[in-house]
Structure formats: C-alpha cells, structure tokens
Amino acid sequence: MFEAFEDIVRRASQFTEETLEHAGSAHPFDRRAVHEKLPLKVKKLFDDAHYAEATFETYKFLDRKIAKLSGLNETGYKLMMAALGESGPLAINARQSDSEKDEQRGYQFILAGAMSAVRNPRGHEFDYYEKIETCLDHLSLASMIIRKLEEAGHQI
Numbered sequence: 001m002f003e004a005f006e007d008i009v010r011r012a013s014q015f016t017e018e019t020l021e022h023a024g025s026a027h028p029f030d031r032r033a034v035h036e037k038l039p040l041k042v043k044k045l046f047d048d049a050h051y052a053e054a055t056f057e058t059y060k061f062l063d064r065k066i067a068k069l070s071g072l073n074e075t076g077y078k079l080m081m082a083a084l085g086e087s088g089p090l091a092i093n094a095r096q097s098d099s100e101k102d103e104q105r106g107y108q109f110i111l112a113g114a115m116s117a118v119r120n121p122r123g124h125e126f127d128y129y130e131k132i133e134t135c136l137d138h139l140s141l142a143s144m145i146i147r148k149l150e151e152a153g154h155q156i
Contacts, residue, residue, distance in 0.1 A: 032136050035143035037156050042139070051135035052128040058142045059119035065146075066090065066111065069154050076115040084108035092152040111145060 045054035070083035083090040093100040
C-alpha cells in the first residue's frame with residue numbers, strides 16, 4: 001500500500017506548474033530528440049521526476065560506452081582526454097585537416113567538461129536538485145554526442 005502511495009506522490013510532480021506546459025503534447029524526450037539508445041532506466045527516472053538521477057545515469061552510460069569503444073580503463077575526465085586525444089583510440093573524424101583536428105579536440109573537451117560539470121556533482125553530492133529543463137538540456141547534449149559518435153561509425 002505504501003509503495004502505491006509513494007508512486008502517486010512521485011508522479012504528482014508531473015502535474016506541477018513546472019511541467020504543465022508539456023501537458024497534451026509529446027513526451028519531452030520526443031520533443032528534445034533524446035537518443036533512443038539511452039537506458040530505459042533514464043526515462044523511468046525522468047518520468048518519476050528524479051531529474052538529477054536521470055542525468056547522472058545518462059552520463060554514467062556515456063562514460064562506460066566511451067571506455068568500451070576506446071578500450072581504456074579510465075573514467076570521467078581522464079578517460080575523455082585520453083580516448084579523444086589527438087592520437088587517442090576514439091576518432092570522430094579522419095583527424096587530417098586542421099578543421100578535423102579542431103573538431104576532435106572540441107569533442108574531447110566537451111566530453112571531459114561534461115563529466116566534470118554534469119556527471120560528477122550528481123555523483124558526489126547528496127540530495128542534488130535539478131529542474132526538468134536542466135535535465136532535458138543535459139540529455140540533449142548527451143544525445144548529440146552519441147549521434148556524433150554514431151556518425152563516425154562507432155556502435156553505441
């Protein structure tokens with residue numbers, strides 16, 4: 001009985017002023033083109049109004065995918081800097097022209113920054129609060145990164 005009540009209370013946040021703007025429209029994941037390969041757990045956490053946890057799970061997923069694709073045994077910032085470095089094992093393009101090298105370096109720093117600025121606070125802080133729009137922004141960024149990796153031929 002208590003579990004059913006707890007579920008109702010969690011879902012009640014879906015009908016607050018913050019989320020009423022979405023009523024009657026497509027799911028926020030569809031409107032934001034959140035990548036379909038994110039774990040189902042992410043959408044469940046989001047739908048239950050656990051926005052910080054949804055973001056955290058997304059970036060843990062991304063971290064582990066990058067580790068697997070690169071074959072490196074690191075995490076977070078260190079992983080991204082090594083995996084996507086100039087001669088790192090994970091290329092997003094041919095890395096031949098200056099433009100390609102700049103793009104590679106840019107994604108290296110975007111991912112390293114995302115691990116430090118997005119993932120880490122949610123993993124180290126207790127009771128971290130996040131608004132729905134912030135969560136959707138973070139999921140959109142992760143989705144864009146996943147699409148870029150897929151465009152480069154990497155299997156996510």
